[in-house]
């Protein structure tokens with residue numbers, strides 16, 4: 220199963236995603252703001268990152284740009300409470316998708332399966 | 345320079361008359377003075393000839409008188425000159441030049457002015473000249489020798505012997521004859537002619553000037569009348585025309601001018617008409633502007649609400665995410681528990697509670713999303729080619745179940761000749777859903793909701809439009825509510841049933857498409873909503889492919 224990093228300053232979302240993803244059998248770590256997210260993503264190995272947009276220290280777009288600059292292959296799922304340009308920009312630069320809050324568990328499942336199917340497809344090639 | 349200036353300032357008439365008169369006077373004067381000269385010459389020649397003739401005759405008849413020194417005879421001869429008025433003086437002298445007799449008074453101090461040649465050139469006997477006396481009066485003097493012929497030797501007693509044959513003779517000068525004539529008569533005749541010539545010249549010039557004045561008047565009169573009309577026109581009076589019938593250049597000028605005035609008058613009338621129209625237009629535009637201003641106020645209101653909504657949404661979405669996620673999560677778990685043998689009895693109740701929570705959380709999500717549509721960032725401008733009939737079909741499948749539950753029939757009539765339009769299919773579907781659900785809420789059971797599409801093809805500047813019509817047989821809308829239904833949060837529905845955002849969101853979406861929403865409603869009979877969408881294609885402005893992709897995902 221996969222190692223997943225959750226970056227969100229909102230505790231309830233961190234908890235929800237942690238519980239849900241662990242239930243699915245993944246290993247989950249969390250970061251509580253942008254800078255925290257960057258540090259963890261660069262210093263540890265993950266298979267996917269959930270990343271909020273509006274956060275203190277560094278916003279989600281900055282997190283995505285810094286991390287993907289060094290780890291281009293790491294898939295990002297942006298989560299956003301407001302449909303705005305930052306999420307769009309991240310997606311246009313290569314983030315996998317953006318889920319607008321409040322998202323359903325179904326949306327989370329779909330996004331993850333898209334990533335991992337793509338991964339296995341990449342590996343089998 | 346000054347002369348030219350002067351000439352330029354003269355009237356047309358003076359310009360014609362003055363130079364022509366001067367030229368004419370000059371030429372008439374030149375011609376008549378030339379003729380006068382000729383005439384004076386003629387007089388003199390005549391006088392010369394008559395003087396010559398007379399002196400010859402005198403010389404001839406004085407021959408014997410001189411030879412015999414018969415003074416009386418000579419006096420008689422000279423006295424015959426008294427019959428001629430022009431004789432001033434005459435004298436006969438002998439060979440030694442001592443005067444034998446004389447007639448008249450000799451002019452004092454006569455000096456030769458110029459000689460002239462008599463016609464008797466071969467003998468150089470004469471010595472004729474014009475001269476002036478001390479009073480500067482002019483005289484004509486003739487000198488002629490008095491000669492005698494000696495024909496035959498035998499007949500003469502002078503003792504000259506020569507081998508001359510018969511019939512031959514020699515001439516001998518025996519005296520001199522002198523005749524001086526006055527030129528008074530000639531002078532008089534000349535000055536007479538001069539006066540006549542001058543008078544004729546003056547008369548001719550005056551007559552010519554009068555004739556010219558009349559003639560030039562004939563030419564310039566039409567010009568003058570043209571000038572008068574021009575004057576009037578220049579003062580803005582277009583009522584008069586130059587009335588000239590002639591076919592010459594001036595007539596042509598006049599008719600050209602008339603045509604010019606015609607078109608001037610026409611343009612002036614047009615301009616006045618424009619001005620009048622302009623006023624009308626200004627009034628219309630002012631009204632339009634007022635309307636736009638009201639719309640602006642409205643949209644200001646909306647954008648303030650949008651900003652507020654964005655803030656609220658941001659704050660609300662996180663906890664809402666927690667509620668929605670956890671209720672779903674728990675629900676899933678409970679459903680799994682339920683399948684176990686030792687499941688608690690109340691588990692169905694819990695599942696129902698959580699389902700309610702989940703449903704209400706989804707509803708909150710919808711409300712927040714509706715709110716967000718007011719904020720600019722939530723508006724997608726992701727336009728593509730949209731088939732409106734397809735949008736209607738999609739909406740039908742979406743709402744059919746609900747309508748069926750309420751015993752309401754949906755009748756759809758689609759125009760077959762709709763062109764595609766440039767728009768956002770998802771948003772248009774949202775609008776149509778709103779309208780149909782509103783109609784459903786207003787409709788009694790067993791009634792019909794009509795949805796149909798219609799195409800108005802382009803005509804002139806109008807580039808064509810598609811209309812989507814949603815008509816119900818429901819309660820209708822009261823006139824006082826008719827103005828308010830597009831306002832955000834205006835609803836007549838019970839708390840929890842309507843947010844009052846449906847129509848204002850729909851209105852915004854249709855405005856984004858460059859279209860409009862019209863309502864026609866009679867209380868108690870039903871309402872008809874018409875969505876008009878322009879067909880004119882506009883390329884989407886700032887959107888990149890990527891951002892449209894995101895927009896699509898957000899819709900999910």
Ligand SMILES: Nc1ncnc2c1ncn2[C@@H]1O[C@H](COP(=O)(O)OP(=O)(O)OP(=O)(O)O)[C@@H](O)[C@H]1O
Pocket residue numbers: 778782783784786816818819820821829830834835836837841842843844845846847848871
């Ligand atoms: N077809 C209709 N017949 C009668 N009344 C209508 C109709 N459509 C709209 N209305 C009136 O206009 C009001 C505003 O409609 P709107 O769609 O904006 O809000 P709503 O339907 O009340 O709430 P929401 O659509 O947000 O759930 C409605 O409450 C209703 O009074």
Ligand SMILES: [Mg+2]
Pocket residue numbers: 778781782842845846847
């Ligand atoms: Mg509604």
